[in-house]
Amino acid sequence: MRILRFFQRQLATRPLPTQMCIAGTISGCGDCFAQYMSNNKGWDKWRTARFSFLSSCFMAPTLFIWFRVLEKVKGGSRTLLLAKKLCIDQLCFSPLFNAAIIFNLRFLQHQSIGKSCELLKEDWLNIYATSLKV
Structure with a gap:
């Protein structure tokens, strides 16, 4: 309880700061679990560090601000308001945020800026389309 x-x-x-710590911890633990379940090569601590860093230092602050912006959307019934927020989030914010995550993750994997952009172009549409399905 304490x-x-x-x-x-x-x-x-x-x-x-609390959300940043929690995001980094959850992301790091999730990556450790994913590595444990998916391979027998041992633990890649740098991969876990990249995921934790990206979650705590980029994703958490960005989402912290975004959700406060999204809360300012007003008007209509509860259902209409939810639909407005969902559309704004998925059509305006999500494509850019997904692209930023993909780019930053590749860059943190020691890819050059050019290579990170190239890989972003290859992967973004499939990742964004899948996120819309979810």
Whole structure:
């Protein structure tokens, strides 16, 4: 119970740093689990570090700001408001955010800027289309 109260207090008083820590931790743990389940080559600690860094230092702050912007959308019934927010998110923000994540991940994998852009062009449409299905 103490840990939960501490977490809730931190989230209330320091929302962004708390969300950054949580995002990095969840992403790192998720990558460790994925590596454990998918290969027998051992643990790639640098891959885990890249995912944790990207989640905590790029994704969490970006989403922190974006969701506050999205909350400013007003008007209509509850269902219409939800539809508006969903469309704005999936048609305006998601394509750019997906592209930024793909580029940054490749760049953190020591790809050059040119190579990261090239790989982004190859992968983006498929990733974005799949995210729309989800």
